[in-house]
Amino acid sequence: MRSKSFTKKIKEANMNILNIYYSSTGNTKRVADIIAETADKERHPVETIRIKPGMAPDFDLLDYDLVFAGSGVYEWLPGKPVLSLFSKLAKHYRKLGNIEQPARRRRTKQAVVYCTYGGTHTGSNEAVPTVKYMGQLFDHLGFEIAGEWYVVGEFHGAYLDFSKKGKLGNITGRPNDSDLQSVAEMVKGTLQIKTA
Ligand SMILES: Cc1cc2nc3c(=O)[nH]c(=O)nc-3n(C[C@H](O)[C@H](O)[C@H](O)COP(=O)(O)O)c2cc1C
Numbered sequence: 001m002r003s004k005s006f007t008k009k010i011k012e013a014n015m016n017i018l019n020i021y022y023s024s025t026g027n028t029k030r031v032a033d034i035i036a037e038t039a040d041k042e043r044h045p046v047e048t049i050r051i052k053p054g055m056a057p058d059f060d061l062l063d064y065d066l067v068f069a070g071s072g073v074y075e076w077l078p079g080k081p082v083l084s085l086f087s088k089l090a091k092h093y094r095k096l097g098n099i100e101q102p103a104r105r106r107r108t109k110q111a112v113v114y115c116t117y118g119g120t121h122t123g124s125n126e127a128v129p130t131v132k133y134m135g136q137l138f139d140h141l142g143f144e145i146a147g148e149w150y151v152v153g154e155f156h157g158a159y160l161d162f163s164k165k166g167k168l169g170n171i172t173g174r175p176n177d178s179d180l181q182s183v184a185e186m187v188k189g190t191l192q193i194k195t196a
Pocket residue numbers: 022023024025026027028029071072073074075076077116117118119120123126127152153154155156159
């Protein structure tokens with residue numbers, strides 16, 4: 001007969017992961033790709049969803065043990081498609097009674113919320129509302145917030161110059177290999193967190 005610790009190890013090895021993100025100019029996609037690749041290498045099943053405008057909440061966050069949720073920062077907040085989707089999700093879970101007063105704790109559910117941001121005016125301060133906003137959906141649902149990550153992401157297109165003269169200095173080319181390597185290490189670290 002299998003020992004309890006063996007069964008627990010198998011369970012941990014099969015953590016169900018959702019990797020959901022919004023990316024308008026590709027930076028957050030690069031981070032999400034590294035998350036998927038790293039979790040996959042560590043042999044956890046990962047489902048990746050790229051948030052699109054007008055998307056319906058046709059998936060269940062509660063099906064997953066660990067959710068990575070990311071967005072670029074646009075005027076201090078996540079992209080509009082994220083705002084719209086998260087609002088629909090909150091409404092849906094409220095209706096089902098999954099958002100309780102006070103919010104229940106689900107000790108085996110974890111979420112990492114992250115953004116990529118340019119920080120050209122006030123540095124990471126202008127990215128904080130994005131990460132806190134996204135975290136609240138998971139907090140309301142009872143997930144433990146296992147991480148809040150801020151990854152620097154260069155500006156593209158018409159805003160190219162913002163990458164060179166802002167509060168964070170020259171951020172051209174970010175997220176770079178070193179940023180992505182740090183993300184991979186943080187993913188590995190998160191996958192080691194024991195839940196009861
Ligand atoms: C229209 C626009 C608005 C932005 N607003 C902010 C902002 O308020 N604060 C910030 O830190 N970065 C801002 N950025 C920079 C983006 O957050 C950063 O480039 C991010 O990595 C973009 O993610 P994405 O490529 O996944 O869309 C802005 C970029 C654009 C194009």
